Amino acid sequence: MTWQPEIDELRRRQALARAMGGPEKLKRHRDNGKLDVRQRIDALLDPDSFHEIGELSGFAGYDPAGDLEEFTPANFICGRGRIDGRPVVIEGDDFTVRGGAADAGLREKMIAAEMMAFAMRMPLIRLIDGTGGGGSVKTLEMAGRTYVPEVRGWQHAVANMGNVPVVALALGSVAGLGAARAVTSHYSIMVKGTSQMFIAGPPVVARTGETLSKEELGGSAIHTRNGAIDDEAESEQDAFARTRRFLSYLPASIDELPPRGPVADDPERREAWLLDAIPRDRRKVYKMRPIIEAVLDQDSFFEIGRYNGRSVITGLGRVDGWPVALMAGDPFFFGGGWSADASEKVMRFVDLAQTFHLPVIHLVDCPGFVVGLQSEKAATIRHGARAMAAVYQSTVPWCSVLIRKVYGVAGAAHQNCSRFNFRYAWPSGDWGSLPIEGGLEAAYRAQLDAAEDPKKLMAEIEERLNRVRSPFRTAETYQVEEIINPRDTRPLLVEFANLAARVLKPGPSYFQCRP
Numbered sequence: 001m002t003w004q005p006e007i008d009e010l011r012r013r014q015a016l017a018r019a020m021g022g023p024e025k026l027k028r029h030r031d032n033g034k035l036d037v038r039q040r041i042d043a044l045l046d047p048d049s050f051h052e053i054g055e056l057s058g059f060a061g062y063d064p065a066g067d068l069e070e071f072t073p074a075n076f077i078c079g080r081g082r083i084d085g086r087p088v089v090i091e092g093d094d095f096t097v098r099g100g101a102a103d104a105g106l107r108e109k110m111i112a113a114e115m116m117a118f119a120m121r122m123p124l125i126r127l128i129d130g131t132g133g134g135g136s137v138k139t140l141e142m143a144g145r146t147y148v149p150e151v152r153g154w155q156h157a158v159a160n161m162g163n164v165p166v167v168a169l170a171l172g173s174v175a176g177l178g179a180a181r182a183v184t185s186h187y188s189i190m191v192k193g194t195s196q197m198f199i200a201g202p203p204v205v206a207r208t209g210e211t212l213s214k215e216e217l218g219g220s221a222i223h224t225r226n227g228a229i230d231d232e233a234e235s236e237q238d239a240f241a242r243t244r245r246f247l248s249y250l251p252a253s254i255d256e257l258p259p260r261g262p263v264a265d266d267p268e269r270r271e272a273w274l275l276d277a278i279p280r281d282r283r284k285v286y287k288m289r290p291i292i293e294a295v296l297d298q299d300s301f302f303e304i305g306r307y308n309g310r311s312v313i314t315g316l317g318r319v320d321g322w323p324v325a326l327m328a329g330d331p332f333f334f335g336g337g338w339s340a341d342a343s344e345k346v347m348r349f350v351d352l353a354q355t356f357h358l359p360v361i362h363l364v365d366c367p368g369f370v371v372g373l374q375s376e377k378a379a380t381i382r383h384g385a386r387a388m389a390a391v392y393q394s395t396v397p398w399c400s401v402l403i404r405k406v407y408g409v410a411g412a413a414h415q416n417c418s419r420f421n422f423r424y425a426w427p428s429g430d431w432g433s434l435p436i437e438g439g440l441e442a443a444y445r446a447q448l449d450a451a452e453d454p455k456k457l458m459a460e461i462e463e464r465l466n467r468v469r470s471p472f473r474t475a476e477t478y479q480v481e482e483i484i485n486p487r488d489t490r491p492l493l494v495e496f497a498n499l500a501a502r503v504l505k506p507g508p509s510y511f512q513c514r515p
Contacts, residue, residue, distance in 0.1 A: 021096025
């Protein structure tokens, strides 16, 4: 007597589970240019590292003798594996089985995966395709009843936001709970042309009178611009590469510190062209990204959210191998001013840095909040105040480099001035409560109205004020600590990163990371 018959039955059931939705549905899925969920897992993880959990869950049919006659696997696969040798939890929707609707043990497996990531302090990756555990009208007929909506286990998804890195990849048409799972993450990606996301899909929306295609309703061109999704990938393979790279900058959980990467760039590198990077004419723009590349370790900058809140650039990078979170103003959009969506972007990014112990480098060029009717309608001051709160709640080491403009309340949010920070200014620094060009007419209105030649008087006043806006006058009163040669920026940031590494401590932040 042995247990071989049971082992044989185990192998048979495993084979049925790995057949997923069957050859026809798999072919249809792949013909749409998409990998199936098992191919996705294999493409993302280190080779042969996936250990599946709950493989045998699904719908089973038995003959009168009690023998298994048919089996439909659960449309959700989960387990653990490795990326670059580091353990991760991965979960994926199988769209070939009922479009990812809530079937079999899906919810239990989903909760188990979220709990495993939290308990074992492992990054969590969600491969979302379909409703991602959401509802289907057909399910109601199968169950023979309706139900009061609930999302059991959602507290685990919320808890993970403050404890382990969470990455969400929307790899098909993602709706309902799937959409909520996608945005409740630290980093999210859609694939251009094959991913869509919506609260409800086109058939439901059509009942409201709007007839739209999936792409028109929720394509990546919409959600990577409105801030719901962070990045747009060109292909699934590109999305997997971005996932691996994002995780490389972060610790496995808040109980660890970000791992130092290879030290492959000269810490004393000084780029001579930085001296000429900023035009003397304040009305002229310049490109910030080359400056970022010049001061970070070469080829280490990983931008996040490029197409949303475009007046602020955010991303992860390395300085002397140490991971850092970098923000910078982009004068090509609103002169670098903070709009409502840029403010939301800043808030989420600072939360990410605070949660995972990443020192912040801020290359500052901000003329203040964006002004005007549209800005008021967008409640910019509300979003801006939230961004400022995030900055002032942060406790990670912070270094600001004042590149050019630092004006108004948004300019004041370039760092938390109530604690010690590193701060340097370039000679091109230009700051105050209000730009001279914007406030001159209001401040000298009476004199200008009384002048015989208002234009001449305005030019004279502007010339007088320009003499006192020199950053050296600010430095005389220690209101800016150091004015530096722009070419010295990288060596100073290297010093900052190494000093910051000495004081970083693992553990929870005193506020939860906001989705």
